[in-house]
Amino acid sequence: xxxxxxxxxxxxxxxxxxxxxxxxxxxxxxxxxxxxxxxxxxxxxxxxxxxxxxxxxxxxxxxxxxxxxxxxxxxxxxxxxxxxxxxxxxxxxxxxxxxxxxxxxxxxxxxxxxxxxxxxxxxxxxxxxxxxxxxxxxxxxxxxxxxxxxxxxxxxxxxxxxxxxxxxxxxxxxxxxxxxxxxxxxxxxxxxxxxxxxxxxxxxxxxxxxxxxxxxxxxxxxxxxxxxxxxxxxxxxxxxxxxxxxxxxxxxxxxxxxxxxxxxxxxxxxxxxxxxxxxxxxxxxxxxxxxxxxxxxx
Numbered sequence: 001x002x003x004x005x006x007x008x009x010x011x012x013x014x015x016x017x018x019x020x021x022x023x024x025x026x027x028x029x030x031x032x033x034x035x036x037x038x039x040x041x042x043x044x045x046x047x048x049x050x051x052x053x054x055x056x057x058x059x060x061x062x063x064x065x066x067x068x069x070x071x072x073x074x075x076x077x078x079x080x081x082x083x084x085x086x087x088x089x090x091x092x093x094x095x096x097x098x099x100x101x102x103x104x105x106x107x108x109x110x111x112x113x114x115x116x117x118x119x120x121x122x123x124x125x126x127x128x129x130x131x132x133x134x135x136x137x138x139x140x141x142x143x144x145x146x147x148x149x150x151x152x153x154x155x156x157x158x159x160x161x162x163x164x165x166x167x168x169x170x171x172x173x174x175x176x177x178x179x180x181x182x183x184x185x186x187x188x189x190x191x192x193x194x195x196x197x198x199x200x201x202x203x204x205x206x207x208x209x210x211x212x213x214x215x216x217x218x219x220x221x222x223x224x225x226x227x228x229x230x231x232x233x234x235x236x237x238x239x240x241x242x243x244x245x246x247x248x249x250x251x252x253x254x255x256x257x258x259x260x261x262x263x264x265x266x267x268x269x270x271x272x273x274x275x276x277x278x279x280x281x282x283x284x285x286x287x288x289x290x291x292x293x294x295x296x297x298x
Contacts, residue, residue: 001285002238002286003284003285004240004281005284007043010038010278011279012031012261012262012278012279013031013034013263013278014032014033014263015029015030015246015261015262015278015279016029016032016057016058016102016202017029017032017059017102017261018202018249018259020251020259021295022292022293026042027040027259029247029259029261033055035051035056036050036052037052037056040280044280053071053073055099056069056070056071057071057100057101057102057113058103058104059103060103060105060294060295060296061293061296062077063295063297065079065080066079067080068135069085070101070103071099072100074090074091074100075091075100076088089139092115095117097118098115100113100114100116101116101152102114104293106156106160106180107160107294109294109296109297109298110135111135111298112132112133112144113133113135114130114133114148114151115130115131115151116151117130117149120149128147128148128149128150131143131144131146132145132146132151132154132185134183135296136298137298144184144185145185149170150168151165151167152202152203152247153166153203155203155205155211156205157230158291160178161177162178163177163185164176164211166201168216171193171196171197171198172190172194173190173191173192173194173203173211173228174189175188176189191228192211194215198222199218199220200213200214200216201213201245201246202246202247202248204249205291206227206288206291207289210230210288211229212225212226212258214245214246216243216245218243218269218271219269219270220243221270222243223245224238224240226238238283240281241276241281242279243271243274244271244274244277245260246261246263247261248260249293250288250290250291251290252282255290255292256290257284258282258290260280261280261281262278262280262281263277263278264278
């Protein structure tokens with residue numbers, strides 16, 4: 001039986017992008033709406049935070065130190081010690097109400113990050129203007145594909161042959177063939193079609209190649225972490241004490257703790273905000289290990 005704990009009672013407005021860094025033995029994550037980057041030890045102690053000048057969608061630690069951060073104002077390099085930001089690029093600068101969102105580092109040290117079309121919140125749900133980008137180690141930025149409403153959950157199978165990606169506003173999770181050498185996805189296909197309004201959000205892959213996704217239940221009330229087999233069949237459901245889940249990752253000294261970020265949010269939804277929304281949770285005793293996170297090599 002899994003053991004669900006409050007790891008940090010942080011009341012994040014939008015807890016997102018958790019990364020376990022094996023080198024430092026620390027968990028990092030962001031409060032996207034508050035523009036904060038946070039960090040703690042494996043069991044929630046020694047919480048640190050850094051303020052950023054804009055909303056943040058995701059980040060990755062750099063191999064050379066610091067981080068690359070995907071802010072509302074574009075991609076920047078961030079120095080934890082000085083707090084200094086160095087502008088890299090803003091690929092969405094010409095689009096109103098579009099900002100960078102979820103991202104992760106691939107096996108070649110490149111940062112794969114997608115964007116969020118905030119106009120897709122509108123009732124008519126126009127076609128998304130978001131794009132998935134690849135940031136190479138020379139800091140050049142390359143568009144991979146578009147038509148995205150809400151980019152989430154980029155991750156790879158253990159053999160690096162399959163790339164997974166979620167468009168949350170489609171309630172859909174997709175799989176692609178992944179060209180590891182070139183960093184290019186192809187052969188898009190539906191991996192899982194979730195129920196309407198269940199909002200699959202952040203995701204990770206475990207060492208057995210199973211796909212874990214946080215279901216954001218702000219519209220449905222479904223307080224679920226789901227594990228899907230590589231063939232797309234539902235393997236396991238963990239019921240969480242809050243419906244507003246955002247993202248997750250495996251970490252801890254043995255990579256066997258599942259960390260789950262949650263949110264309070266800034267919009268009225270059918271599911272009222274609860275007392276545990278916004279906290280960072282840890283799930284123990286799953287009998288599953290994750291894969292090590294990677295650092296951006298740019």
